[in-house]
Amino acid sequence: MQDRIADLxxxxxxxxxxxxxxxxxxxxxxxxEREEFEPSLGDGFVASASTHIGRVLLIFGGxxxxxxITDFQFVPTAVxxxxxxxxxxxxxxxxxxxxxxxDRRANAAFYGATSVLLALPLLVEAITRFQLLTxxxxxxxxGVFFAMCMTVAVRTNLRSLAWLVTAGSILTxxxxxxxxxxxxxxxxxxxxxxxxxxxxxYVRQWLALQWLGAVGANAGAIELIVxxxxxxxxxxxxxxxxxxxxxxxxxxxxxxIRSHRQGRDMGIFEAVQVLIVAGLAFWAASDATQLxxxxxxxxxxxxxxLGVCAYALALAPATRSRRGxxxxxxxxLGLLLFATGTGLILPxxxxxVLWALLALTAAWFSGRTGWVSLSLQxxxxxxxxxxxxxxxxxxxxxxxxxxxxxxxxxxxxxxxVALTTVACLFIxxxxxxxxxxxxxxxxxxxxxxxxxxxxxxxMVIYLAPLLAGVNGPEPNLAVLAALRTALLxxxxxxxxxxxxxxxxxxxxxxxxxxxxxxxxxxxIEDFPNGQPATLFVALAFVGxxxxxxxxxxxxxxxxx
Numbered sequence: 001m002q003d004r005i006a007d008l009x010x011x012x013x014x015x016x017x018x019x020x021x022x023x024x025x026x027x028x029x030x031x032x033e034r035e036e037f038e039p040s041l042g043d044g045f046v047a048s049a050s051t052h053i054g055r056v057l058l059i060f061g062g063x064x065x066x067x068x069i070t071d072f073q074f075v076p077t078a079v080x081x082x083x084x085x086x087x088x089x090x091x092x093x094x095x096x097x098x099x100x101x102x103d104r105r106a107n108a109a110f111y112g113a114t115s116v117l118l119a120l121p122l123l124v125e126a127i128t129r130f131q132l133l134t135x136x137x138x139x140x141x142x143g144v145f146f147a148m149c150m151t152v153a154v155r156t157n158l159r160s161l162a163w164l165v166t167a168g169s170i171l172t173x174x175x176x177x178x179x180x181x182x183x184x185x186x187x188x189x190x191x192x193x194x195x196x197x198x199x200x201x202y203v204r205q206w207l208a209l210q211w212l213g214a215v216g217a218n219a220g221a222i223e224l225i226v227x228x229x230x231x232x233x234x235x236x237x238x239x240x241x242x243x244x245x246x247x248x249x250x251x252x253x254x255x256x257i258r259s260h261r262q263g264r265d266m267g268i269f270e271a272v273q274v275l276i277v278a279g280l281a282f283w284a285a286s287d288a289t290q291l292x293x294x295x296x297x298x299x300x301x302x303x304x305x306l307g308v309c310a311y312a313l314a315l316a317p318a319t320r321s322r323r324g325x326x327x328x329x330x331x332x333l334g335l336l337l338f339a340t341g342t343g344l345i346l347p348x349x350x351x352x353v354l355w356a357l358l359a360l361t362a363a364w365f366s367g368r369t370g371w372v373s374l375s376l377q378x379x380x381x382x383x384x385x386x387x388x389x390x391x392x393x394x395x396x397x398x399x400x401x402x403x404x405x406x407x408x409x410x411x412x413x414x415x416x417v418a419l420t421t422v423a424c425l426f427i428x429x430x431x432x433x434x435x436x437x438x439x440x441x442x443x444x445x446x447x448x449x450x451x452x453x454x455x456x457x458x459m460v461i462y463l464a465p466l467l468a469g470v471n472g473p474e475p476n477l478a479v480l481a482a483l484r485t486a487l488l489x490x491x492x493x494x495x496x497x498x499x500x501x502x503x504x505x506x507x508x509x510x511x512x513x514x515x516x517x518x519x520x521x522x523x524i525e526d527f528p529n530g531q532p533a534t535l536f537v538a539l540a541f542v543g544x545x546x547x548x549x550x551x552x553x554x555x556x557x558x559x560x
């Protein structure tokens with residue numbers, strides 16, 4: 001009996017399992033049928049878009065109703081505009097409330113955009129058509145509304161609202177500027193807009209909003225500079241300079257907080273924007289030279305201070321130990337600001353000599369620390385010294401120009417800059433780095449090229465009056481051409497000899513380019529102007545240089 005009962009229980013369990021399986025299949029079929037009859041993604045998107053568009057149309061319909069009530073003077077104009085402003089702020093509040101719920105974030109974006117599209121045109125009309133607000137009042141109202149919108153956007157992560165209110169506020173501020181001529185207030189607002197958009201991007205990790213804000217901030221500086229030159233705008237000539245300095249300091253402070261307080265690396269935006277604002281600051285200073293207390297020297301001192309601060313940030317322990325993007329950013333920025341500041345304070349020749357001596361110091365520290373970046377900075381200072389002193393231009397004219405007019409006079413500081421450039425070659429600098437790779441030798445290559453151009457140009461300047469009579473009424477062009485060819489040929493041999501030394505292996509890359517230039521020069525200058533004797537000298541120097549160079553470079557390659 002017990003066996004039969006156990007058998008029945010087994011059969012009942014089997015039947016229950018089969019019924020459960022059948023019910024599960026039926027449930028799946030029902031689910032599939034339900035999915036087939038559910039609306040597709042496209043239908044849902046269309047329905048959702050229709051709902052949002054319908055809401056926006058109704059909201060704007062309400063705005064036009066308020067406009068009609070105001071136009072027909074059912075309420076005073078000031079009251080009607082106040083109601084319209086409250087209406088726009090109400091939809092901003094709705095955007096903030098809707099953004100707190102994940103499935104209503106699309107509604108929040110539409111409400112925020114609607115608020116901006118309602119408020120900003122209303123603000124423009126309040127100052128243009130209705131003339132109820134002054135320029136300063138309009139900028140204050142715009143600032144309050146922008147701050148409210150950005151607060152909602154950052155707190156709720158509504159990126160679309162941030163983009164729209166930033167772009168709309170820039171256009172609205174420019175419209176207020178045209179109507180009211182409140183250039184200083186508009187520029188101040190645009191600076192705050194740029195900084196707010198920058199930090200909103202940093203906080204929320206948004207993409208590219210800081211570029212749009214920077215366009216507004218830079219536009220504020222440009223309008224002060226341009227309108228300050230016009231007699232139609234009652235602007236103090238120092239306003240643009242003060243604003244340029246504030247713009248530069250504000251962005252540099254933001255970048256410093258970003259890198260040293262938050263530990264973030266500088267990117268493309270920081271590199272580009274700091275160059276733009278520095279250029280705007282010095283451009284503004286160039287228009288204020290008539291002011292004895294300000295002018296270029298005041299801005300130069302300001303740039304000098306910022307350059308020292310940038311170097312201090314580069315040499316901070318955390319930045320120096322990593323020697324990553326922040327180190328190169330702040331060290332090169334410090335170099336740029338320091339060189340520009342001293343260039344504005346000092347006369348050109350004094351600044352060039354100072355830069356050459358600083359280049360010598362940087363080269364020495366490069367060898368002591370093993371930092372290729374200091375070698376690069378030394379090279380940049382030498383290039384700047386050669387350009388500002390006029391040595392590079394004068395040397396190029398001496399090597400390739402015609403002796404028409406006055407021949408360049410030997411200048412003492414030209415010799416100082418040239419000798420300092422050559423001296424930098426004899427100071428061991430860092431030329432090997434895993435970070436830089438083969439590019440570690442490029443600074444030395446540039447210094448070698450500078451040395452050839454500067455020393456060769458000075459030798460032509462000193463020797464041409466003695467040998468070719470270039471200061472006289474009839475200079476001997478044949479002798480001048482042979483002199484230049486001989487000096488360039490000697491330079492190529494000197495470079496080949498230098499390449500055999502472990503400190504100047506990069507010199508070999510300049511040997512044949514110099515000889516190619518000499519060959520081109522033979523056909524352009526020597527043969528048309530030469531005489532048999534001078535052509536003999538020129539060809540002898542070039543031929544000998546080719547033979548000696550080939551032999552020296554072969555020995556250098558075999559030694560390697």
